[in-house]
Amino acid sequence: MPGSLAFYHPTTLEDAIGLLGEHGDEAKVVAGATALTILMRQRLVAPSALVSLGSIPGLDRIEEVDGSLRIGAMVRHRDVELSQIVRARIPVLAETFGKVANVRVRNAATVGGVLAESDYASDPPAVFVALDAEVEVRGPNGERTIPARDFFVAFYETALEPDEIVTGIVVPVPAAGSGTSYHKFVTRSSEDRPCVGVAALVRLAPDGSAADLRVAVGAAAETPQRFPDYEALGRGHVLSDDIVGRVADAYAGAIDTLDDMRGSAWYRTEMVRVWVRRAIESARDAAASGPAAH
Amino acid sequence: MTAADPSAPSTSPRPVDGEGKISLTLHVNGREEHLRARPHHTLLEVLRNELHLTGAREGCGVGMCGACTVLLDGRPISGCLLPAALAEGHELTTIEGLEGPNGELHPIQEAYVEHTGFQCSYCTPGFILTTKALLEERPDVSRDEAKAYLAGNLCRCGSYVKILDSVMDARDRLRGG
Structure with missing residues (x-):
């Protein structure tokens, strides 16, 4: 490990952004540190400066604003998992954060961290993409929001500029009549990262057809995969086995799956087919049994 | 998490001495x-090298095994x-902090100890600290819930059945049962 590591504890976002501007690529933002510590220990990254967000007040709140939940960047995974308001308003989000790694990692890892890291095998990104969440970021020129769908660019690469910091994420509460699901498929151990993770949202019309269908697949490719054209195969239809199967086949055909120690590309394609189907069925059944659609 | 020295300027790095070390207060x-x-x-x-508290051990080094478990604010x-x-x-709190005066x-x-919830004991401090946090959070925890909560602590001797027996007994002891 490098001997000269400058450790900063800025107390305002402006100071943190200024430090990133000053140090450029040599600086890393540190929040929960779970991912960064591993990358540093394995010498995959060797920053000369660490900028901690832990002394900046106000980044650890969860609040409901205009029909959305706003979750601050320093909120820990476990706080999302246990949050009463998240469990009441967007239960799939609490469930998904509760499936990440183990309780120790969830006590440390943050919402901003899992976004900024853009690890293809994290669970929350696919759910954020399926729920049309928007990432809030702040840089020297002020704030902007980036749709989650556009935020994850490639392996460990986001739409963030080098001197921008994630400050939170805004997740719209699904409309009445919606059901949601996240299926995490692991191939090695219960605390493993997913081989494939699928998030789905179904909103049923009064006639039982799907007024909305959204499907995002995580861990199968470099970034969460969502295909509006294939979601459209199900919209306006009753989600029968045949229709759901068509959406699942379309997703399996469209994703350029990757190979890693959790599964080969061929295997992942077949698991995308299975778990897209199951995720849609779960969301559909949740929508049907939830509070009545209007 | 909070900074050490509130008087330090927000944009200055922590001071480093001639050996490249920073001062810490834990x-x-x-x-x-200090x-x-x-x-x-x-x-x-x-904890291990400076404070000589060797109950927390390195196992996997990537957060998956739980041998290095420490309680931070419980x-x-x-x-x-x-x-x-x-x-x-x-x-x-480390395992060394659990004993009475x-x-x-x-x-x-x-x-x-009573249920022999260990064999080689490398993982034991981590299991006991995790059990403590679990029972403070859920004093009436069920065996299945305990199993899920402890899933991130690995025992390579495979003492899981006796570990769960220990957790359930600890629950009863702490409830005054």
């Missing part, structure tokens, strides 16, 4: 400890994944 097992360490050193390294974390500088301002075992420790 609250461990109810005591305030020490020096490299900025990148983890809490686990500092919540289990992986000591191997936390830079020590980010542990300042928090109450830390005259060296009495904690009721959870007694339960693990």
Whole structure:
């Protein structure tokens, strides 16, 4: 490990952004540190400066604003998992954060961290993409929001500029009549990262057809995969086995799956087919049994 | 997590001495400890090498095995994944902090001894600390819930059945059962 590591504890976002501007690529933002510590220990990254967000007040709140939940960047995974308001308003989000790694990692890892890291095998990104969440970021020129769908660019690469910091994420509460699901498929151990993770949202019309269908697949490719054209195969239809199967086949055909120690590309394609189907069925059944659609 | 020195300017790095070390103040097992360490050193390294608290062990080094479990404000974390500088301002508890004033075992420790909830014992401090956090969060925890909560602690001897027996007995002891 490098001997000269400058450790900063800025107390305002402006100071943190200024430090990133000053140090450029040599600086890393540190929040929960779970991912960064591993990358540093394995010498995959060797920053000369660490900028901690832990002394900046106000980044650890969860609040409901205009029909959305706003979750601050320093909120820990476990706080999302246990949050009463998240469990009441967007239960799939609490469930998904509760499936990440183990309780120790969830006590440390943050919402901003899992976004900024853009690890293809994290669970929350696919759910954020399926729920049309928007990432809030702040840089020297002020704030902007980036749709989650556009935020994850490639392996460990986001739409963030080098001197921008994630400050939170805004997740719209699904409309009445919606059901949601996240299926995490692991191939090695219960605390493993997913081989494939699928998030789905179904909103049923009064006639039982799907007024909305959204499907995002995580861990199968470099970034969460969502295909509006294939979601459209199900919209306006009753989600029968045949229709759901068509959406699942379309997703399996469209994703350029990757190979890693959790599964080969061929295997992942077949698991995308299975778990897209199951995720849609779960969301559909949740929508049907939830509070009545209007 | 909070900074050490509130008087330090927000945009200055922590001062480094001639050996490239920073000064740290940690609250461990109810005591305030002052020490020096490299900025990148983890809490686990500092506990073991500077404070000689060797109950937390390195297993996997990537947060998956739980041998390095430490309680931070009562919540289990992986000591191997936390830079020590980010542990300042928090109450830390290691296995050494569980004994009573005259060296009495904690009721959870007694339960693990009684049920032989270990073989080689490398993983035991982590299991006991995680059990403590679990029982504080859910005093009436079921065996299945305990199994799920403890899934991130690995015992390579495979003592899981006896570990769960110990957890259930510890629950009953702490409930005054």
